[in-house]
Amino acid sequence: MTLEERRAWIRLVVSVVGYAVYVVLVVGRMDGRPVGEVAYAGTLLWTVGGAIGGAILADIVVGIVVGIVNPRGSQVTDDRDREIGRLGERVGQSFVVIGAVGGMLMAMAGWERFWIANVIYLCFVLSAVLGGVTKVVVYRRSVPRW
Template structure:
């Protein structure tokens, strides 16, 4: 497994894990979902995803042996995955835009945006991992 592939796994697992933890925190709060206080949990989830990815990537660098250089294939895989992720993000952001135009509550707008970013990260990572395993 290449260095960049390990980094993609880290990004996928941390991003999906923090989103899942955020969802569990929200669902375990008392009262109707739209009335729960979500801002702190949302900011914590985003912050932990960023910090967790950085720390996990550093740990991968420290504890894995082997070549940490990227080659042309890594750049092509990354370009393809980021292109697909950007496309997914662009399409997925139609949902929060529609919610905004419909004057939905901030809770739904914020969570739809977060879900769009997570979806883009997950899809982009999966595309990269498939490209690493099966090629283009």
């Protein structure tokens, strides 16, 4: 497994776990109230920050462990890694755009901030997941030629 493939796996797992933690925390606070009335902003910010920090920390720790287990393992990236990275980012960016447009339309329609923020957050997570899955699949198969 290359350095970049390992990073794709880490980001994919951390994105899913971070969002799952957020959903569990918000749903746990409902206590019979509508979900739109739950305090979510702090939890959203902490889980996003935790996911970013968790991905960085996991990358460092896994890199150290892999370096100890296999000191001759490759830590360099090549053209294939860069091409896969670009492909994954392009595929994932579609959900960033969907989230931005969705949030803008919801704001123009006067929706509550809870729903706007959560649609945007969900689309960020879907972007990370779709981009990560794309990278992992392409690493396991081959880079498509257009």
